[in-house]
Amino acid sequence: MLSLENSPSKFNGHARKKTPEKRLGSPQEAIVHIRNRKNERHAAIKIDSLEASNSQLKIIGWCFGECTIKLVHNKRNTPHEISRNRRLDVANSLKVSEPEGGFGFTVTTTLQNGEYTLQLQTLMDEHETTYDFPLNIKKTITHQEKKSNSPQPLGxxxxxxxxxxxTDAVVVGWALHSEDTAIWIEDEEGFPFSLQWAFRLFRQDVLDAYGNSFGHTSSMAGFMLHINGVKPGNKLRLMAQMMDGEPAVLGEVECTSLPTDPVAASRWLFGIQTPMGQLHQRFPLVDIPVINSxxxxxxxxxxxxPVQVRQLGQPPRQPLVSIIIPLYGRTDFVEHQLIEFTRDSWLAQHAxxxxxxxxxxxxxxxxxxxxxLYRLYRLPFRWVWGSTNRGFSGANNLGVQHASSEYLLFLNSDAFPQQPGWLQQMLDVLADNPEIGAVGPRLVFADGSIQHCSMEFSRREELGIWINHHPRMGLDPKLDPHRELTTVSAVTGACLAVSRINFDRIGGWDTSYLIGDFEDSDFCLKLRRAGLQIAYLPTVQLTHLERQSFKLLGQDDFRTRVVIYNAVRHQTRWRDLIEASTNGIV
Structure with missing residues (x-):
């Protein structure tokens, strides 16, 4: 990782060609990413502050990657001191482990007239490469130069x-300061967490109270910051560098406990009010890292x-397909399903x-x-109970653990076949078309109108998200333009068939979505990422009552935020495939 030696000797042992010095953008303005020939991130550097006084120059920042940095004055090495410090905020953002010494660095030297350059040296693509970053000293405002009437930072x-x-935490508060004032969160041991990674939001109360002193900067004073490495009961401090150059405590709080259940934690998090149109910006910075953990x-x-399993009757000795049906909220649909299953002799023999x-x-x-039900209909079936609510994806994955077939059919408990032979047709698609990863049928409401004839991705610009869209929902099936097997972007998980090989190939269903939504499109996109296609089979039709159990969760403001959360997580993972699908590439 980062080396802060005053000499690049670590590279001298390599008998490789030295590449010329390179110049990139300024790390004083933004993070500079250095990539190799494969466009992979090799290193990164950012200067957070540059302080100049009458006698000293201090550079504070961070650097990622296997590299060495040094300071050059008038194109010559100049004596300087370099110290290292931990930067958990950088590790959180880059999603990498921090080295023992930390990502942070502080470089100090005696200030002289002339030009200063911060150099980064790294071994990349088998060549020693040097990057020069000229430092803009003139733009630096020293403490002595600051206006005496500038307001002190508040927070x-x-x-x-x-x-x-x-140990994931969310810190909520507000802070007002000038652009050149350092401000950060600090734990009891003095480890800093930069507000650079915080989500900033409008605070009318702060604007009303301090708008006259801080002007327009006070309008976005609110912040939400995700950090880790702390525990309930630990104290956190909001710190700022005051006009005299000394750090000061602006506020202090003792950490309370966040619910460990992801849904309960999300209720707490989503209760921190943020305009709906800004949630797509907030969630990746704050909520998703916490809830994912x-x-x-x-x-x-x-x-x-522990898992409880009960087998009723003797199933087929070598079943071709396992039908996996999660049960949540109600069980009265099971009898109706079993009645339809008993009318299908092929299903009874092979499933x-x-x-x-x-x-x-x-x-x-x-x-x-x-x-x-078994005594009434004599159709063998098995039930599994995994000791807890696992959600749609978790229940499906648990069902697969107790399946023994070559093919898997995932089916909602409120979906009912309309004719025998439906399942055989779906499996024939997979058997005859190895390029197809999953296939789904047409689903209709109880009144016969279309509920599902494939899924598309639709943009909600006002919310900044892509959502799953069911085209032609509510229309007569005669208006479905598809008459035969068709390649589509995605199909619903309410009735979806896949081979066990391909299920294992993509690692099954993703269990990190909240409550519901997007798990089926995520499953389809994982298959597409693996080079497989998704197919819609209109010649098979089932009746689907659509989320009769899911409605038990309610349709309140929390539910809306859950949809946005899942959409943001979904598009963060699959943006390239989603956008390709909207351009006609499936």
Missing amino acids: FIEVAAVANTT LKEHQQHTQDDL EIIYVIDDPRLVEEFAAQAEL
Whole structure:
């Protein structure tokens, strides 16, 4: 990682050609990324502040990558001191582990007249490469030059909440300061977290109170900052460099506990009011890192939970397909499904049926109901209970763990076949077309109108997100232009068939989305990333009551923010494929 020696001797042992010095943009203005021939990030550097007094020059910043930095004065090496410090904010942003000495650096030297250059040397593509970054000393405002009537920085930390299972925290407050004033969050050990990575938001109260002193800069005084490495009970301080050059504490708060359940944590986070149109900017900076960590911890915990399995009747000895059906909220649809299944002799001979209970309230009820249903219809099926609610993706993945077939069919409990032979047709598509990763049928509402005939991606500019769109929803199936197997962008997970090989190839369903939404399109896009196609089969049609159980969650403001959150996470992962799909590339 970063070396802060005053000599580039670490490179001298390589018998390789030295490349000429290169000049890039100024790290005083923005982060400078250095990439190799494959366009991979090799190094990065940023200067956060440059302080000049009558006798001293101090450069504070950070550097990532295997590189050495040194200071040059009038094109000659000049004596200088370099110290290192931790920068967890940089590690969080780059999503890499911080080296022992830290990413941060402070370079000090005696100030003289002339030109100063900060040099970065690195070994890249088997060549020693030097990058020169001339320093703009003239633009630096020293403490002595600041106007005596400039307002001192102000700020306050209103709340800080941390999940003790992950040490991820969110700090909420406000800060007012001039552009050249350093301001940061600091933990009890003095480790700094830069507000450079914070989400800034409008605060009318701060503007009303301090607008006359700070002008337009006071309008976006609010901040939300994600940090990690702290625990409940730890104290955090809002720090600023005052006019006399000394740091001062603007505010202090003791960290409270953030719920460890991802949904409960999201309710707390989403309760921090932010305009809907700005959530797509906030979520990647603050909410997604926190919730992702909680989701990962939850998944590890769930992997160790006991699983209860009950097999009723004798399934086919070597089933061709496993039908996996999650149950949440209600179980009264199960009998209607089983009735339709019993009318399909091919299904009875070649399919194993697996119901995955995903709601602790249903376990006792369904255990008794299942015994009765088997005695009535004599169709073998299995039910699985994984000791907790795992969500749609988690329930599907659990079902696959107890499946033994070459093919998998994921089916909602409120989806009902309209005719025998439907499942065989879907599997024939996969068997005859190895380039197809998943296939889905047409779904219609109870009134016969179209609910699903493939999925598209639609842009909501006012929210800054791409959403999943069901074209021709509510229309007569006769208006569906597709008459035969068609390649599409995505299909719904309410009824989706895939081979077990391709399921394992992409790692199954992603369990990091909140509550619901986008899991099926994410699944399809993972298959497409693997070089496979998604197909829609209009010759197979099922009735789908569409989210009868999901409506139990409510349709409040929280639900809207969940959709936006999932959309932001989805488009962050798949923006290139989404945009390609809108340009007709599927």
